[in-house]
Amino acid sequence: MSHTRGTFAALVDALVPETPELADRGEEHVPGGLAVGLEEAIIDRVNNFQEVDGGVLGAAGYDATPMAPAVAVLLDTAAAELLVRRRSEDGFNSPAEAFAGGPFSRLSREDRLRALRLLEDEGVFPRLADRFDSAALGTIQFLASSLPILVEFVYYSEATADDGEERSLGWQQADYPGPADGYPVGMGYEIEDFEENDY
Amino acid sequence: MYERDTDVVVVGAGGDGPALAWRLGQLGIDVTILEAGPFYGNEKWEAPNDAPGGERSGNPSDLSGKLYDEQFTSKEADMNDPVTGKLRWGPADSDRPPWQRTVPQQALISQLSGVGGTTQHYYANHPRAFVTSVDDQPHWPIDYEELVPYYQLLEETHPVEPAPTTPKAEVFFEGARRSGYDLNDGYNVTEAGYRPFPNAIPQPDERLMRDGGGDVEEDNVPGGENGQYRYPDYEGDTLAMHEHQGGPHPRGAPMRERARRSSNVSLVPRALDTGNVEIRPNAFATGILTEGGAAEEATGVEFRDTWAGTTERIHADVVVLAAGCIETPRLWLNSGLPDNGWVGRGLTTHHFDFVAGTFDPDTLEALIGQRAVEPHQGQAAGSRVDVPGKGGIAVNTFAPGITAMAMYAAAQGEWAFDRDTAGEPWDTAGRLAGRQLKEQMADYRRTLTLICHTDDRPRQENGVSIDETTEDEHGPVPLVEWEAHPEDDARRDDLARRAAEILDEAGAEHVHRTDAAPILLHMQSSMAMGKVLDTGCEAKDVSRLFVADHSALSNGVGGANPTHSGQALALRTAEAVAERYFGGVDDPIGSV
Numbered sequence: 001m002s003h004t005r006g007t008f009a010a011l012v013d014a015l016v017p018e019t020p021e022l023a024d025r026g027e028e029h030v031p032g033g034l035a036v037g038l039e040e041a042i043i044d045r046v047n048n049f050q051e052v053d054g055g056v057l058g059a060a061g062y063d064a065t066p067m068a069p070a071v072a073v074l075l076d077t078a079a080a081e082l083l084v085r086r087r088s089e090d091g092f093n094s095p096a097e098a099f100a101g102g103p104f105s106r107l108s109r110e111d112r113l114r115a116l117r118l119l120e121d122e123g124v125f126p127r128l129a130d131r132f133d134s135a136a137l138g139t140i141q142f143l144a145s146s147l148p149i150l151v152e153f154v155y156y157s158e159a160t161a162d163d164g165e166e167r168s169l170g171w172q173q174a175d176y177p178g179p180a181d182g183y184p185v186g187m188g189y190e191i192e193d194f195e196e197n198d199y
Numbered sequence: 200m201y202e203r204d205t206d207v208v209v210v211g212a213g214g215d216g217p218a219l220a221w222r223l224g225q226l227g228i229d230v231t232i233l234e235a236g237p238f239y240g241n242e243k244w245e246a247p248n249d250a251p252g253g254e255r256s257g258n259p260s261d262l263s264g265k266l267y268d269e270q271f272t273s274k275e276a277d278m279n280d281p282v283t284g285k286l287r288w289g290p291a292d293s294d295r296p297p298w299q300r301t302v303p304q305q306a307l308i309s310q311l312s313g314v315g316g317t318t319q320h321y322y323a324n325h326p327r328a329f330v331t332s333v334d335d336q337p338h339w340p341i342d343y344e345e346l347v348p349y350y351q352l353l354e355e356t357h358p359v360e361p362a363p364t365t366p367k368a369e370v371f372f373e374g375a376r377r378s379g380y381d382l383n384d385g386y387n388v389t390e391a392g393y394r395p396f397p398n399a400i401p402q403p404d405e406r407l408m409r410d411g412g413g414d415v416e417e418d419n420v421p422g423g424e425n426g427q428y429r430y431p432d433y434e435g436d437t438l439a440m441h442e443h444q445g446g447p448h449p450r451g452a453p454m455r456e457r458a459r460r461s462s463n464v465s466l467v468p469r470a471l472d473t474g475n476v477e478i479r480p481n482a483f484a485t486g487i488l489t490e491g492g493a494a495e496e497a498t499g500v501e502f503r504d505t506w507a508g509t510t511e512r513i514h515a516d517v518v519v520l521a522a523g524c525i526e527t528p529r530l531w532l533n534s535g536l537p538d539n540g541w542v543g544r545g546l547t548t549h550h551f552d553f554v555a556g557t558f559d560p561d562t563l564e565a566l567i568g569q570r571a572v573e574p575h576q577g578q579a580a581g582s583r584v585d586v587p588g589k590g591g592i593a594v595n596t597f598a599p600g601i602t603a604m605a606m607y608a609a610a611q612g613e614w615a616f617d618r619d620t621a622g623e624p625w626d627t628a629g630r631l632a633g634r635q636l637k638e639q640m641a642d643y644r645r646t647l648t649l650i651c652h653t654d655d656r657p658r659q660e661n662g663v664s665i666d667e668t669t670e671d672e673h674g675p676v677p678l679v680e681w682e683a684h685p686e687d688d689a690r691r692d693d694l695a696r697r698a699a700e701i702l703d704e705a706g707a708e709h710v711h712r713t714d715a716a717p718i719l720l721h722m723q724s725s726m727a728m729g730k731v732l733d734t735g736c737e738a739k740d741v742s743r744l745f746v747a748d749h750s751a752l753s754n755g756v757g758g759a760n761p762t763h764s765g766q767a768l769a770l771r772t773a774e775a776v777a778e779r780y781f782g783g784v785d786d787p788i789g790s791v
Contacts, residue, residue, distance in 0.1 A: 014632060014633065015632045016633075017633050017634070019634050022634065022637060022641070029637060029641055045282040045283065048283065049282060049296055049297070050296055050299060051299070053670070063295070063296075064295075064296045109632075109633055110614070110616055110633075114617070117613070120305050120611075121612070134303075135301050135668075136668060136669075138303020139301055139303055141304050142303065142306060145305040145306070145307075145609075145611075148630060149281075149609050151608070152600075152603040152604055152608035152636065153276075153280070153600045153603060154276065154600070155603065156599040156600040156603040157274075157275045157280070157598075157599070157600030158275065158276050158600075159280065159600075170599060171599060173637065173641055174602075174640050174644070175643060175644050176575060177575070178274075179272070179274060179439075179441060179444070181427070181429060181437060181439055182403075182427075182437025182438055182439045183407070183413075183415060183437075183438045183576040183577065184407045184408065184412070184413025184438070185407070185409055185438055185573070185576045185577050186363045186364070186407050186408040186409060186411070187365060187368075187409055188363070188364055188408065189395070190395045190582075191361040191382070191384050193360075193361065194386045195386070196351075196385070196386060196387075197386065198387070199330045199343065199387035
């Protein structure tokens with residue numbers, strides 16, 4: 001597993017992990033994002049976030065900036081900061097073999113999310129962006145906060161369903177039946193028409 | 200370079216531009232609308248995300264309900280994925296990434312390109328502005344009563360009607376009643392109260408009432424046929440709850456008969472009917488053409504064909520910017536027009552928050568006669584509480600992916616597992632992950648989700664400028680910055696506590712507050728009337744240049760959903776354009 005893929009797998013595993021403890025709610029609640037290849041779906045999106053407008057990347061045949069490796073490095077940087085600032089509550093305790101071996105993927109699940117938060121707020125990058133009033137550095141905050149949004153949206157959408165499958169794992173876990181043409185659930189009207197009242 | 204002439208060129212076919220174009224078309228004035236994104240549901244573009252298709256559409260017979268049904272699948276990733284979805288801020292070509300903005304903070308921008316703009320995923324909520332936000336706050340140079348005739352016309356046209364009560368709405372209403380709110384039954388809101396949402400969604404067929412003979416259980420079978428609620432057998436709302444996915448119901452209907460009245464469904468067909476309006480999608484405006492030096496005058500627009508990459512020009516007697524709160528000031532600033540300090544500034548966002556209540560089945564059985572909330576049934580947002588001076592609280596329900604994103608992922612501050620909520624009216628707060636997230640989402644069908652729209656106030660430090668260091672093919676990209684003022688935080692906190700009380704009174708067993716990061720979906724007042732624009736929404740510093748989108752609103756209209764006010768003002772601006780440059784208006788809707 002590459003460093004990029006392993007780091008994104010560690011991110012996915014922190015946000016939507018396998019949860020054997022939920023088996024009593026039904027077996028469908030046990031698997032998490034890694035079971036449906038969510039890390040690949042997220043890498044694809046991060047790599048299709050920003051268009052290449054000529055330049056070296058354009059000459060090399062890229063249509064979009066391959067940002068995922070850079071984001072993986074940022075996550076490792078944040079992990080290092082978490083450790084150096086003694087903000088890690090669990091130290092290195094993740095089963096590192098499952099992922100790529102960078103510092104981010106070796107943190108506990110909750111510590112990975114604490115590290116992510118350092119990129120959004122309080123950490124070195126947000127402080128530098130603030131100190132130098134740098135929009136370019138500030139975009140790291142935007143990028144970091146986009147990651148859980150993308151992961152949780154894609155997981156609970158239909159995107160990770162296999163071809164021919166009616167519902168994704170996320171839709172099954174939410175017990176969402178999928179699109180409908182309508183529902184006969186009207187209960188009448190609290191008001192028939194609004195008044196043109198005085199003001 | 201391709202060049203042509205018209206009477207009025209409008210930049211942007213979003214929520215408001217088509218309202219202005221419709222009125223100008225009625226007055227016999229020729230209008231070309233340039234739209235950066237695709238035109239869905241139009242025979243000139245059979246595969247709008249795959250091929251350039253036609254060039255322009257000016258004939259209502261081009262509109263195709265059949266294509267709309269094919270393109271708008273009601274699936275949330277297919278429609279709403281911010282990177283790859285059909286409804287995104289980006290070019291029509293689905294192989295290309297979204298268009299770039301520089302956002303140096305935690306935030307989520309939820310704005311769409313394409314004919315219909317952001318109304319393509321709106322919930323058709325059309326409350327008027329809170330009266331006090333126009334008449335008592337210091338921002339508006341006109342009175343509330345001057346907007347009323349335009350509100351009335353839209354209410355009749357779309358139409359705007361009280362949303363039907365559904366089980367999830369009844370849970371909310373009962374919570375509001377028990378919390379002491381009275382029913383507001385008027386269009387003009389001056390006091391706190393609850394009410395059904397005034398929505399631009401024609402009411403459903405009587406057979407869609409719970410006792411009308413339909414079978415909800417059958418409608419819930421995964422992958423079931425569920426094809427019985429289709430046009431022409433059913434007209435109006437079908438309570439399918441796919442507003443966020445494009446709201447294409449009832450299936451099988453002509454475009455103009457779709458129930459959710461986004462501007463591409465309601466106003467664009469009417470504008471095309473006048474015979475004087477044409478729309479050119481896939482056309483990104485890159486410059487405002489001017490003449491005259493000190494007494495500057497707008498003469499046209501330069502734009503780029505997003506498929507061919509060619510630059511073209513259109514010359515006009517009047518230019519109207521309706522590109523939204525971010526792109527309108529970007530275009531202005533990239534054109535080198537004068538900046539009096541308020542261009543792009545004063546942005547309001549309604550500083551959203553969300554509060555969710557999860558109910559046990561027995562409580563729901565007693566309250567609404569069913570054992571789940573069923574957020575995926577009924578209008579997405581059909582009931583609300585108004586609190587003038589603070590904002591509003593509304594039921595906001597989504598399919599699961601959007602629920603996870605908005606309610607549980609797009610928060611700020613500490614993760615929920617690191618927060619202490621002792622003494623607060625919510626059991627958990629902040630972003631959810633891991634087991635906590637999966638448990639909350641496993642309760643999706645027992646959970647009622649509420650949104651808080653804060654009456655945030657315009658501040659010069661918030662808004663849009665230009666990131667000179669980052670350029671795309673349309674020039675330097677916009678730099679968007681928005682931060683809550685402590686007074687806005689206090690109003691939002693008040694609303695979140697009220698929302699928690701409503702859920703608690705209704706009997707929720709678990710209440711969660713999101714503490715949302717800035718979500719830029721409702722955007723207003725970045726080119727405000729009174730600051731950048733005069734009372735006819737013509738630029739103070741550039742003649743023959745008008746603004747007709749939500750950026751022209753003088754403030755955030757009190758936290759009421761802004762589409763109704765944006766469209767009302769756009770209609771009024773159309774009459775100002777005709778009055779000033781096209782010989783007047785014989786039968787005005789209001790007075791300009």
